[in-house]
Amino acid sequence: GDSVTQMEGPVTLSEEAFLTINCTYTATGYPSLFWYVQYPGEGLQLLLKATKADDKGSNKGFEATYRKETTSFHLEKGSVQVSDSAVYFCALWQAGTALIFGKGTTLSVSS
Amino acid sequence: EAGVTQFPSHSVIEKGQTVTLRCDPISGHDNLYWYRRVMGKEIKFLLHFVKESKQDESGMPNNRFLAERTGGTYSTLKVQPAELEDSGVYFCASSQDGGGTNEKLFFGSGTQLSVL
Numbered sequence: 001g002d003s004v005t006q007m008e009g010p011v012t013l014s015e016e017a018f019l020t021i022n023c024t025y026t027a028t029g030y031p032s033l034f035w036y037v038q039y040p041g042e043g044l045q046l047l048l049k050a051t052k053a054d055d056k057g058s059n060k061g062f063e064a065t066y067r068k069e070t071t072s073f074h075l076e077k078g079s080v081q082v083s084d085s086a087v088y089f090c091a092l093w094q095a096g097t098a099l100i101f102g103k104g105t106t107l108s109v110s111s
Numbered sequence: 112e113a114g115v116t117q118f119p120s121h122s123v124i125e126k127g128q129t130v131t132l133r134c135d136p137i138s139g140h141d142n143l144y145w146y147r148r149v150m151g152k153e154i155k156f157l158l159h160f161v162k163e164s165k166q167d168e169s170g171m172p173n174n175r176f177l178a179e180r181t182g183g184t185y186s187t188l189k190v191q192p193a194e195l196e197d198s199g200v201y202f203c204a205s206s207q208d209g210g211g212t213n214e215k216l217f218f219g220s221g222t223q224l225s226v227l
Contacts, residue, residue: 101154103151104148
């Protein structure tokens with residue numbers, strides 16, 4: 001079945017460092033891909049999405065490009081802030097199914 | 112506008128006890144979903160309501176779990192009797208249309224369930 005694999009955490013960075021969180025997927029069709037974020041004490045929020053190959057989703061300085069050839073959707077940010085500390089989930093969706101999530105990656109950013 | 116509300120935020124119970132989790136979706140949202148994240152693992156789908164009807168309950172782990180949505184408003188998820196492996200964070204989400212790319216899916220902050 002469809003699945004999502006994302007890098008194990010936690011990821012610990014200093015403020016202004018470059019961030020990459022890897023995500024790869026397995027799917028039979030052409031899924032839409034998402035990154036969700038959960039800040040401490042809050043619910044999951046959609047961070048960005050891409051619905052077809054080569055689309056780039058972006059929001060709040062984060063970016064991810066839908067790469068069909070490598071079945072990947074890596075999350076990047078050029079300069080992280082302390083406020084970016086959170087748990088990040090990669091997810092995919094296909095019509096007629098529920099969202100399928102990865103295991104989540106905890107990011108801790110220190111000043 | 113109020114978001115998706117879940118309570119309790121935390122629940123600690125002993126094995127064999129019963130626990131009921133509640134979710135209040137955003138007003139007017141017909142679609143309500145339950146998900147669960149067991150420690151260190153994926154967030155997994157449990158079930159999907161459209162109004163008061165169960166649209167998909169393929170993710171419910173076993174018959175110790177019972178979800179209801181009487182009147183198509185709030186939903187409850189009851190675990191009876193609870194087992195150690197039921198520990199985790201239970202998320203509720205709601206949406207207006209339930210289809211498309213799930214762009215308008217709103218999540219609650221979850222209920223942390225600990226079964227001792």
